[in-house]
Amino acid sequence: MLAARTSVFTESVIREMSRLAAEHGAVNLAQGYPDFPAPRAIKDAAIAAINADVNQYAITWGAKKLRDAIARKALAFNGIVAEPERDITVTCGATEAMMAVMLAIIEPGDEVIVFEPFYENYSPDAALAGAKLVYVPLVAPEYQFDPATLRAAFGPRTKAIVVNTPHNPTGRVFTRTELECIAALCREFNVLAITDEVYEHIIFDGRQHLSLAALPGMAENTVTISGFSKTFSITGWRLGYAIARPPWSVGLRKVHDFLTVGAPAPLQEAAAAALDFGPEIYAELRADYERKRSLLLEALQGAGFVCSVPEGAYYIMADIRQVTDLSDVDFAQYLIREIGVAPVPGSSFYNNPDLGRAYVRFTFSKSEATLAEAARRLPALRAGGGRRQLSAIATEGD
Ligand SMILES: Cc1ncc(COP(=O)(O)O)c(C=O)c1O
Numbered sequence: 402m403l404a405a406r407t408s409v410f411t412e413s414v415i416r417e418m419s420r421l422a423a424e425h426g427a428v429n430l431a432q433g434y435p436d437f438p439a440p441r442a443i444k445d446a447a448i449a450a451i452n453a454d455v456n457q458y459a460i461t462w463g464a465k466k467l468r469d470a471i472a473r474k475a476l477a478f479n480g481i482v483a484e485p486e487r488d489i490t491v492t493c494g495a496t497e498a499m500m501a502v503m504l505a506i507i508e509p510g511d512e513v514i515v516f517e518p519f520y521e522n523y524s525p526d527a528a529l530a531g532a533k534l535v536y537v538p539l540v541a542p543e544y545q546f547d548p549a550t551l552r553a554a555f556g557p558r559t560k561a562i563v564v565n566t567p568h569n570p571t572g573r574v575f576t577r578t579e580l581e582c583i584a585a586l587c588r589e590f591n592v593l594a595i596t597d598e599v600y601e602h603i604i605f606d607g608r609q610h611l612s613l614a615a616l617p618g619m620a621e622n623t624v625t626i627s628g629f630s631k632t633f634s635i636t637g638w639r640l641g642y643a644i645a646r647p648p649w650s651v652g653l654r655k656v657h658d659f660l661t662v663g664a665p666a667p668l669q670e671a672a673a674a675a676l677d678f679g680p681e682i683y684a685e686l687r688a689d690y691e692r693k694r695s696l697l698l699e700a701l702q703g704a705g706f707v708c709s710v711p712e713g714a715y716y717i718m719a720d721i722r723q724v725t726d727l728s729d730v731d732f733a734q735y736l737i738r739e740i741g742v743a744p745v746p747g748s749s750f751y752n753n754p755d756l757g758r759a760y761v762r763f764t765f766s767k768s769e770a771t772l773a774e775a776a777r778r779l780p781a782l783r784a785g786g787g788r789r790q791l792s793a794i795a796t797e798g799d
Pocket of ligand 1: 493494495497568597627629641
């Protein structure tokens with residue numbers, strides 16, 4: 402028999418959509434990974450590290466060179482003062498960092514607040530750690546939270562709040578006012594903030610990324626999580642990190658040590674080198690993604706979707722009600738099988754699936770050629786006739 406804790410979550414819907422996309426030859430706009438090359442310089446640095454025989458375990462907390470580079474970046478970019486020997490832990494992606502923190506802090510019955518919709522990993526993370534998630538809605542189409550609702554979510558069992566900005570799946574970038582509201586509640590209720598800032602460099606229209614830990618009084622009670630997957634287009638390298646003061650850093654390091662021992666040693670060397678690349682790499686990343694955002698927005702709007710324009714990250718939540726009467730899950734299947742474009746059903750980002758039934762999520766973390774192919778296929782949605790007819794076709798197909 403499997404342990405009960407594995408029964409409360411299912412296989413990732415996003416990866417399932419990717420598999421279906423491959424099976425049906427659909428353009429995969431489901432899973433958020435780039436299909437274009439990583440920067441030449443980071444690949445060269447990894448190759449050089451392997452050729453220099455950096456083959457053995459790095460220091461468990463991360464290679465010193467990398468932790469030093471992260472400390473410099475955290476100060477310059479995030480406004481966070483971090484002591485590399487004490488506060489920085491390199492992990493196998495932000496994914497491991499989040500799991501390690503949860504395992505390190507949760508006691509049975511503890512509650513963790515998350516904004517809903519949310520990145521699908523948080524639910525299994527909480528389940529494996531034994532936490533109860535408490536959901537605070539980000540209300541479409543602006544995806545803002547109501548401060549009174551947030552306050553009501555804090556209580557005597559609240560251990561932590563997860564704050565993901567720029568936000569997956571909505572593309573929201575929290576404003577200073579919103580972060581100050583969260584910070585004030587964390588201080589008042591003595592709650593740990595766990596931030597997920599993996600999209601910190603993918604941010605549009607001149608916005609600035611703000612880190613919760615940089616707000617007054619927050620450095621001691623925030624675990625800041627980020628990584629290299631998204632910024633350097635290397636999701637398969639599995640490199641992330643957590644910045645936290647003791648006792649949080651002590652706990653998460655203990656868990657990290659026995660979960661994975663450490664992140665890939667030669668790739669840590671390359672990540673350290675990458676943090677010393679000039680600022681133009683980030684400007685280029687933002688400009689590239691801003692262009693891709695326009696391409697996909699135009700294609701989706703042209704096909705009849707109503708879209709919230711993302712402020713950051715690389716996803717678009719599309720309201721499907723003008724296009725179909727189908728539910729998100731049936732429509733996603735239809736889109737993959739009949740139109741040849743794969744999204745993720747909106748319900749997979751909600752605890753209450755009904756809240757996501759009117760949405761599907763598309764990613765624009767793809768080459769312009771891939772996005773152009775999706776744009777070429779999407780008009781078939783309209784060509785297929787009216788929305789009633791579309792429902793009928795999809796039902797027959799099942
Ligand atoms: C919000 C968010 N956090 C974390 C991750 C995973 O990051 P990593 O590859 O560093 O584990 C993703 C990937 O899609 C994400 O969207």
